[in-house]
Amino acid sequence: MSVRTGRRSAVGGLRTTIGALAVALAAGAAVSLPAAPAEAAGGAGGKVVYLTFDDGPSPAYTPRILATLARYGVRATFFEIGQNVDAHPALTTQVAQQGHSVQNHSWSHPDLRKLSGSALDAEVVNTDRAIRARTGRTPSCLRPPYGAVNGTVRSHAAALGKQVVLWSVDPADWSRPGTAAIRSRVLNTVRPGSVILLHDGGGDRSQTVAALPSIISTLKARGYGFATLCR
Secondary structure, eight states, X not given: OOOOGGGGGGGTXXXXXXXXXXXXXXXXXXXXXXXXXXXXXXXXXGOEEEEEEESOOOTTTHHHHXXXXXXXXXXXXXXXXXXXXXXXXXXHHHHHHXXXXXXXXXXXXXXXXXXXXXXXXXXXXXXXXXXXXXXXXXXXXXXXXGGOOOHHHHHHHHHTTOEEOOOSBOOOGGGOOOHHHHXXXXXXXXXXXXXXXXXXXXSOOHHHHHHHHHHHHHHHHTTOEEEEOOO
């Protein structure tokens, strides 16, 4: 999701792990409690982080990100847009077959707070249907576009069986600040339990693709392991 200035108002009231909360309070980032990890790999002394990718699948960038994750033996969570799943269904299947978690990022990337209840539900349900058709599993988590959350969004998400999951580390890669900036913003902010927001769709993500190997290799060198969010 392309995160804009107004998203930081979504912080209030969100639950988070103690480590991620400390980061969030310091940086003003949007946070939410990660679901129980579906799978973790490595990590010294329980040092685990969560790589997440929004706005895909994208034929230009998702395969390149998948190749990098495979090369380093890392699994991640992809919050996918239903329209993109519908347009590129084989990519969603590939993401799931490579062991990553595929979750709900709405059908058309609207601000869910501005929709009627029925329209909000349709955004979630239609995306569930598209993902389930390609993976055989119904997403258990929802990441609202822009991190835009209020009581209505939360109540509808809960009624649809969804946990709202946001992030605690945001390098603003959607704004294309440069490969070095994306890398340093992640590595300077990450803590055990951090949920890292990156993008594999929604625009030119070449800088994200370029930054990812260094992010992963540096975190591994620091003793971090990686886990997927949401079963």
